[in-house]
Structures are given as structure tokens and as C-alpha cells.
Amino acid sequence: MRKVGVLLMTWMLLLTVFPIGMALGAGTPSFTAESNVSRVTVGGDVKITIKGQNITDLYGYEVVLTYDAERLEFNKEQSNGSFEGYKVVQNAGNQVTFALTKMGNLAGESGNLSICTLAFKAKQSGSANVSLQQVTTVSSQLLPAVWQVSHQASIQIDASTPNPGTGTGTVTPTTPTKEDPTLYVPKGTEIRTEDGGASVTAVIDRERLVQKLSDLHASSNRDHPVLNIDIPGTGVLNAVELPLDILLNSLKDNKGTILTIHTYLGTYDLPLSILNQAGRDGSLDASATLIIRIDKAKNQHELQFDQSIAEKGMKRVSDMIDYKIILKSKDKEEEIHNFGNTFVTRVMQVDGVIQDPSKATAVVYDPITGEMHFVPSVFTLKDGKTEVTIIRNTNSMYAIVQNKKSFDDMAGHWAQKDVEDLASKMIINGTTDHTYTPEMQVTRAQFAALLVRGLGLPTETKAFGFTDVADTQWYASEVGTAAKYGLVDGVGEGKFNPDQLITREQMVVMMMKAVGLVQGTSANATSTKAPFADQDLVSDYARSAVADAVAKGLVQGKTETTFAPQDVATRAEAAVIIKRVLQDVNLIN
Template identity: 35%
Template sequence: MKKILTTMLPSLLLALQLASAASASSTVQVQADSSSKQIVIEGTSDANQQVTVFVANPDGGIDYLDQIQADSTGHYQFSYKSRGGYGQYSVSVGGTGTNTPVKTNFLLSDATPTTPSTPTPNDDKPTSSFPPSNSDNVIITREKGSNGIEVAKVSVPAKALADGLSKAKELANGGQPIFKIEVKDAGSVKVELPAASIFDAGKTVPNGIISIQGKYAAYELPVSAIDVSKIAQSLGVGLKDMKLMVRIDPVSDAAITTIQGSASHNSTKLLTSPVEFSLIVEAGGKQQEITSFNSFVSRSLELPTAPNLSLTTGVWFDPDTGDAKFVPTELKTFDGKYQAIIKRKGNSAYGVIEYSKTFGDITGHWAQKDIELMASKLVLKGVTDETFAPENRVTRAEFATLLVRALGLADNPKAAAFSDVNGGDWYAGYIGAAVEAGLVSGFDNHTFHPNENITREQMATMVASAIRVAGVSVDVVGKQDTLLATFKDRGAISGWAASSIAQSVKAGVIQGMADREFMPSDTASRAQAAVMLKRMLQYVNFLNE
């Protein structure tokens, strides 16, 4: 069957005509790294002119499309990471002057592919650490927990936290400051942080991270992820009287039994012991657990062996059923050790599993590899256990559900305040979670139309929202018309969807159909949805390439 997520190379001319095109003296050259798929396109054109680049992948689809202004010497440079397959790519560059673009080609070869079981090396960022070896202010106590596991309790003084974050900012040299607290000789870790210092850090080091390193797990807490001032107001206490208790604990024996039973029933293999990450606010004898954040928070779990990238994923566990649910995960190596970097906006018990899933009706299908990948990650499910129905249309409720799973969000049926969504509907919790996260908004008459097939422009709008929720910005300011001019049916795209479609196209998540058309009102298949989800997760670094 012909793959339909394609736009043909001749459509480049429309985009280049909008920005105009290159002068006779224009040049272009490409540096392409086949292992990392990092592409650099640079050259010369007229000084200060707008330059548009279009890269077509080996299938003829859009691999990259962007526009910048050349500098005063006429030099321009584009840099991006290709998400296409191996083969020959076509590059066309145009600027102001004529309608004749400058063209070249480059090749991505699979002669030295990365082994599927080799995770990406983790960035070794400079950090400041606590406790310092000669500190007299370090307060560490040890006790036995109710399960017999030793608990190390670390109290971080306000000055130590402020100085540590300040030093981390200096070491980062414009990058992300990381203040590391290491306690690697105990099964459970409790770290007390002064709330007032975190509030101050939100002003002085707003992009700072407090990294708590335990024996087999770590917790990276952005100082901006918690509104400590708001919490203090809700508890009726002052910031100076409030402390944050960050905990990393093995889950209880009862929870392990439930999780293991669910894993056995669902044929999933646990690769790590589940770990509970929690954050509790304490003040004046009152406690409040923080279960959700305003941004994605990273945790890492150490893996015993090299993981299979296609079958391994981080998961969060349903506290009632023990069922594993997908959570955005990158698999990396650090100091020779394998790690799963888990990213989610909420606290829970987390672990890493291995799972393999396929369906009898996708053998030989153009999207088979992506369907199997997303099903093995627990994002996709079949219409039955044995069939996927790849060409069936996707409804609005189904696509909202897929995005909620892909972002690791928790159900919230109470937020699904639409007249055509009932609390008992299977999709109510997913739509509520999508509303709460800002993925969907419904129609003007307070309806959602959950069972209608989703259109391509509606899908693009949800995808663009998901990218934003993931904390990634896709800049299309001044480039929207160029991006959309790629499509012959540009005039059929609704005004409300234009920016989202431009963002989704630039991100490489959604491409055109055959014959240079976007077909905004057409519906999408389950196979197309699987491919879009994979591309979106990889674009925001929630899934390995």
C-alpha cells in the first residue's frame, strides 16, 4: 500500500516564491552526520535577504522547512536533526530576486548504524554538590523504616541551598544550573529543603534544578516547578516556617505484589524494582502532599543491563490496579551505567518494563514498525488483542486519549465539562485530562463531538498543543505563510488552525498528502496517528530516536 503522509518535491517552488529566491551568486553546502542525523546547511546569498530552505526526504516528504535572514555579508546557516530514513535527501534554497532555487543533495547512510540496544550518552553537565566534604552545617540522620530499610534524612540549611544554586549558576555558564544532593548509601532518602530558599531561587536562579541522587534512583526538581508561595497561603503559614520533604523510597511489599501480579497478567517484564517519588510540604504541624507540577519533572532509574530501545520504557503504576502506564522516557548511558530518564508532571511509583506487542493485521503495512513501537510502549492499543485495524478512522475522543497516554497524564473525568461527554463514557477521564492540560478546548456550544472522526487540521491543532505542553516552543513567527505555501490547498486551511499546522509541519510531525495537498478537512487513519505520535514524542525528547 502506498504511504500517504507525503508531499512531493515540486511543492518547494511555492514556498520559495513567497520568500522570492536566490541571486545568481548564491551558494549552498551541506554537512550531514549519518550517525547522529545532525544536518547543517549553509552558504551565501545577497546581504540581509530572507532565505528559505526546503529539504525533502528520500520518500519525497518534508524533512525540514524554515526561513531566516542572511547576515550583512550574505552568509546564512540552518541546523536541524533529521527524522527521516536513510537515503538521498534533496535541498533547495531560495531568497529574494528570482524564482530559481539553488539545489544540492546529501546522503544519510546506514553503513554504521547505532545498535538498538545502545542508549544515548547522557550530557555530563557541571554541577555543584551537597553535602561538601568539610561542611559543619550538614545534618544527616539515619533510621530504620517500617519495612526495615535504612532511611537517610538530609537537612539542607538555607545558606547551603542558596550558595549551592548560586555556584551551580556560575558553573553552568549560561546553561542549566544543577545543585546535586548525593545520598547513595541508603535504601530510602529524605531531603528537607527550606521553602523560603526555593522561593528566592525562583527569582535568582529560575532555571535551576535540585538533583537528589539516591542509591539507584534520582529526582531532578526544578525550582520553578512548585509555587511555594501559593502553598504557604493555602496552609496559612509563612514561607520561613515551611519545609519541603523530597522522598525516594522503594514501594511497599503490598504494592510490589499488586504490580507483579499485573505484570504477569499483561505479559510485561519488570526491569527495575518500582520506586516511589514523593514531595510533602510541612509547616506548623500540617502536611500537604504535592502530586502534580506545572512542568515536566525528571526522575532517573538505574538499569541492570543494556535496554532494548524498541521494547523498553518507563512507566508509572496505577496505585489501585498496579497496571503499568506509559510515561515519557529517554534511555541513556552515564558513567558506563544505563539509565531511564522518566519525565512526568506528577508524582507516583515508577519503574521500567520490557514489553513486545504486534498485531496480525499490520504485517507488511507501511507503518508496521511505528505501530509496534508505540504499542510496545503502551501508548497504542488494538481494537482487539490481535488486531489493530490500521486503516480505521480515528475519532476526536480516541486521538485525545492517545495524546494523554503519550504525555503520561492521569485521568480526570471531572474536567470533561462538555454536554456530550458523560462521566460514565470510557473516554471521559482522558478528555478531562486533555482539557486540564490544555490539549483540547471543544466547540463554542460546550460540546466536544467525541465520536466524530478527527480532521487533519484538528489533529494538527492538538499536536501543536501537546508540543507546547511538553515545554517545547516551535517558532513560526514570520514563517507561517512560507510553511503553509508548500500546500496547493493552502486556502482550504481554517484560520484558527493555520498557526498550529505550521508548527506541526515545521516540527516534522505532520506532513502533506500526495499531490502537494494538506487536505485539512480529511480524516486520519489509526496508522497515521501512530506515526504522528512517535514523531511528536521524539521531537520533544520524550522518546529515543
């Protein structure tokens, strides 16, 4: 207890001697306040987790935050720190002070940490804010530091149905507040927690889901109505179980319905149409369940991943999240890995702020093979932190990494930024570690491979029936994938001509098919003529694609008056076009 007393005295002296606003100590830690829910009804629980990044030797701490006392009620008993120790909690007016210290000669905590979780109950409808004001940290050597923080978590509180009252006399009836048809908040009876709250499962009630989907479809005139399902808590293992037959029946009312699952780890948008695309054979029984899992990857997988990317000069800046969709019946479970031509979005959180999205990307990771590949991802800044929207047509294990790549022979080149941006995202490779060779010409197989990588498509194992593409060729899987998704056609007689140099018009045809794949449309131009003097040299099969690409601003002429459709494309031109396409369909910033 002597060390505890010394620590508390140190805090008191520190806060007395040094004026508020002064930051002491070295290092660059940062702190955030994050809510487990974005929306809740009156009477619902709200958990605010205080997180610290770049923390070193944390033995004790004090956090100070303010909250909307009109709409939130602090719950001292349900508020806890991240480690065992001596705890002091004060709640005065709209300010909470939470202090915790270890006891004895123990080492401090380091890394990116969840420091403590403070519990509140929603008591009045409206928008409520919880603001982290200050964090005081003390090391195991009793070295203190005060950090002024300005980070806020916002919660929308929806009204519950009012009580009409009791007793005699004149009572003015109140109109019951109608529930938000786009929001499903599981009741306590629908939530199952394990491992001290680390694992959270929401077993969705059949009758509530039927009513909610009916209300959603009745209130929405959108082609893609969205039902938001909030999973409470700060679990690192999250699951939602939904009755499959109810979901299939809802598709009859609206085939575009989307379920958006909100968890502590981020969000996941699931179009219900994938239930039709997944090739169901009708063998599932009436009690079958759809399970959506959003889990933090195992520590061993994160460690394995971190070691592999460190050798390449990369850095992971997010949790590694494992997404799964499972169909479960009485006697079997079937995981849906691939969603066909449907691109599904997920939102992940980044540790801190990504200043340059061109030097960061989402990646998909296979812990069995150790392979890592680019995944389409868009970075946005929200409430002082970076969110990453991942767009891909498969489930897997994902993480966000930072990477910076440059080439000696691209310095001052007109395509330098586009080439180095795509190389940093691992979409294109150099001809060596330090050279790109921008004027080298591109083959049909090489450009097909670039498109497949840029779209983040899962690759096939075979060449998809082309007689001149052997399975042993490096490009076999990419060409096969491009053919499967309709990005490429053969040249006749079952051949692809993989080593033939690609012309500018062939490149445009492939890229416009990629645009159509992502947008779910065909590349039909309003005009079949491009505004160039040599437009008659464009082949008949390419005219619509070229005109559409020019109209969208995705391609330009070789000169101001000529398109040069039969000219061979270079590696620099290919990189520029790939980047424009990915930006046009919102797959990268």
C-alpha cells in the same frame, strides 16, 4: 567449620587448576560495581556496591577489584558482605580481594542481589576508578564458577581547602581551592542514618545552602542553573530536607533554578518553580521544610505489581521507586502530587542492558487500584548499563518494564513498526488482542485520548465542562484532561463533538498544542503557508499549526503536492503522528 574449610579449599583448587578467563558453570549471571556517589571531596567516603543479576544459589563468593591507590584508600573495617558468614579480606597494592561464605547447612541466595559493599576514603583530587575484575561464586552444593568481569565505577574527587602549614621559615602561600558552586555534598553532621544505613536523610544546613545558592547564581549565566546534592550511602529510603524559605528567596534571584538529587537509587531533577505553581496559600510557618523522598517501594507492592504484569506477558527490569515532594510545617504535612505544566525528570537504573528501547517503557503504578499506565521515558546506555530518564508532571510510583506487542493485520503494513512500538509501550490499543484495524477512521475523542496517554498526563475525573461529553463515557477523563492542558478546544456552544471523525488539520492542531505544552512554548510558525497546492483549503485556525508541523517534518502531504486537510485521519496515521511528536519533544527514543 568443616564446610567453610572445604569451600576455601575449593576456591584455591579452582583458581590453581583453571586458567584465569575461563568461565565455569551454567547460567547467565552478570556483575556490576556501583558507587554511591559520583563526586566527593578529599576526605569523603566512597562506597562501592558489587551487584549481581540472575544469581542462583549463592552460598559463597570471592570478588576481585582494582582501584586508584593514589586517590583512594581502602577501609577494610567498613567493608561488609550481604549476609552473615566467614569473611576474608585482602588488600595488596591496588587490588582488593573480598571473600565470604555462609556457615552450616543453609540455602544459597538467588535473584538480583547486592553482594557486598567495599568502603574507601578519598585522599587526593582527580578522577578515580574502581574496576571489578573477577567474581567467583560457589553454590550450596560447592559447585564453583569463575566469571571474568569488566565493569568500572568512576568517582570525581574535588580538592578540599589546603592547609597552609605551620612552623617558622618562609612559607609559600597556597591559593585555597574554591568549592564547586554546582555541587552540595552534605557534611557528616547533616546526615542521619537508620536501620543499618537502609534509611538515609540529609538535613541541609541553612547557612551552607544560602551560600551555595548565592555562589551558584553568581557563577552561572544559564537560565536554569543546577545545584547537585549528593546523598551518600546505599540506602533504599532516601530523603533530603531543605528550609523552604531559603528556596523561595532563591527564586527571586533565578526562577529557573533546579535541584538535582543524586542517590543510590538514581537521580531526581526538581525545578524550584513548582513551589510557586503548587498553589501555596501562605499558611506555612517560617520554619517550614521541603522534603524530597526517593524510596524503593515496599516488597508487597513490587510483588503485587509483578504478579499483575506477568499475566500480560510483561517483565519488570528495575526497582520500583516511589517519589514524593512534601511541605512540612509544625502542625501539618502537605504532599505536592501535580506540577501543572512543568515536566520533571528522574533517572532510574535498569537491571542489565535494554537492547531494544522500543519494547520497553517506564510505567506509573497505583497500588490501591492496581492500574498501570505508560510514562514518557528515554533509554540511554552509560558505563555498560541502561539508564532511563522519566519525564512527567506528577510524582508517583514508577518502574521499568519490557513488553512486546504485535498485530496480525499489521504484518507488512507501512505503519507496522510505529503501531507496534506504541502498542508495546501501552500508548495505543488494538481493536482486539490480535488486530489493530489500521484503516479504521479516528474520532476527535479517540485522538485526544491518544495524546493524553502519549504525554503521560494524569487524567481528570470529569469531562471539563463539555455538554456533549458525559462522565459515563469511556473517553470522558481523557477529553477532560486534554481540555485542562489546552490540547483541545470545543466546537462552540460548550460542545466538543467527541464522536465526530477527526480531520487531518484538526489532528495537526492538537498535536502542535502538545508540542507547545512540553516545550513551554506556543506553536508559532515562521510562515502560515504550507508548501502544498491545496494549502488554501486549510482552515484559518489551522494554518499556523500545519505550517509549523510541516517545517518540523512531523507531518507529510497525502501526496507529493497535496495535504488534504479535510480528509479524515486513520488509526495508522494517528499512530505515526503520535510517535513523531513524542520523539520530537524527547519523550521517547
